[in-house]
Amino acid sequence: MDIALIALSARPLAASAARAGFAALSFDLFADLDTCAHTARCVRVHKKNGSAFDGDDLIQALHSLAPAGLPVVLGGGLEDDPQLMARIAERNPILGNAPQTVQVLKDPLALAALCAHLHIPFPEVAVDAAAAAALGAGAVLEKKIGGAGGAHIRRRPAGDLSPPSAGHYLQREVEGDSLSVLLLANGSAARLIGASRQWRAKDAEHPFRYGGAAGPVALPEPFGAAMCQGALNIALACGLVGLISMDFVVGPDGWFLVEVNPRLGATLDIFDVDPMPPLLGLHLAACGGRLPESLPIPSEAHAAGVVYAGRDLVVPKDAWPDYVADRPPAGAAVMRGAPLCTVRATGPTAEIAEARMRERTHALLRDLGLDPVAESIL
Template structure:
């Protein structure tokens, strides 16, 4: 799939991530010609992109920095906007290297480091008056439940209940009870613009009880909470020079909220919000990176607003994809692709009248897919 000859040019945007299909879909919707680099080069990603390159995997589902830099050097022009998706949360040094050679459209390495180092992040939130959970380098105070997390981790696979972090690179965060919510927003380095709220859930595995499961939205919060969250995100945006699309993970309790973490890049909620009545989110991202924020109302449920859900389907056992997946599945591996147990197979989409309706349809489709792929699992096992 690679031609190492020379840079080709002719692209409006370069998109990079562990899985960049959502970004590629947003680029197509915005009328942009996209060069896409990710670890999968799934069938729909290739169809959406002007060109797609499959990157080498390192340590499971991590990007290989040398392979990425080599691919960009051979296929991308330095002046073309470069948008980063998932896979860079623990790699501010790599982001700095990319920014030095290409036109990075998004938050830079200093912003990433400020948001992903848990202890300095907690101090910053405290100084800004933003409610947040406690973080601990050792055992938490007596009576405080805690979760162990890897610094710079994403996707929830690294999160487990614990009373003591395992060592360097890990920390404990106070475990709070409430609804898991994600706020999609834009930053221009000075202020934030809230776009929508979604709920999130886990797809627990034996060794990963908080593995990311999916999201659904939009839904409405009371006006007071919306105003508080918007003001807090604007203060934080200005404090760390955050630019472009981002998401804030929140825990919402009765009349209260806490900020858990910030993901300073386009994320999974592209799958549910990159559709009318919102304009193409990648276009909003690029505009925000040059200082322009849209005059858009917060997306809330209504007569002309569909409720969408998107969930990750994980392989229950080793399998080989034999047939094309249904039309409501995205990130579609080509027939013949072998997938290890526990790895993501695809994203499943559903639309409904409200959150309960969309999630119920999503669950039925997950079940249909599980039964359809069980034959493939057994065939590989035999």
């Protein structure tokens, strides 16, 4: 075994590890068919609070199956629990950013202060009732500190000045297009890999849930250069290493940084493709201080959309065409609101790739006997 992978969904990491020729041991909440196909061993960890790791079960599984000293790469789903990250690192070194670094970047007040120091636009935040009034009369969002995937975000009722729930914070809502920038950093320098456009898969309960991404895309003028420089400045100021992504909103009021993700994420589906070298390999090299002199330009665009179950269902036999990833096995029960699969497509532009992905998604839902409109996934 060469490496251990830990994420709520380890499939994108596992696919990149397979491209790089690594024998990987994966731990996630799904153990989907393709995750298992890409790894030497695939372990499903117990859930806690619906969609989070049971930390004790994860540590027990890691200690039982991974030798001490086996390096670990983390994906999404642990940023809200830096103590769990530290428990992992006690026995198995994390190849990526340290738990302390992640904790600082996920602290809304610390990130706001850093952005102010670097002159990066960042929507105002508050963690108590006294500061909530300072956010103004506009729309305000409540977010979980360290939350991932957008399902934790809610829009506050107008005029609500109560303090946020424990472990949450408030942030002024900014309107516009959601864009993400993927970087590769070695602690003292960074390279831009590419930018992608993101969208929501919203329903009445989850108005800001992550829906997918398409790219590469050009960052909008006249903001693109400043957005890239802001992302690079944060990476260098914090000494970040490996693959990192930063999320922005660009709208009538200009551009705003809204989140820093100091780990591998969902846009591996967009950028970990030929002719790009395996991104997990680049991540490991960057953690060791090595950056490539240059990176190839993708020959086509990619889109990946997450399909969520609009009702409880049981996966039928032979349900998945080749363009589907994150495939639960036949007979698996998928609960309402849970991710069902990811639909992928390519095209000469991001717009065409996304349109093809949406066509495929509608066809898949019809084949599964589901109504695309009722499922509220697009």
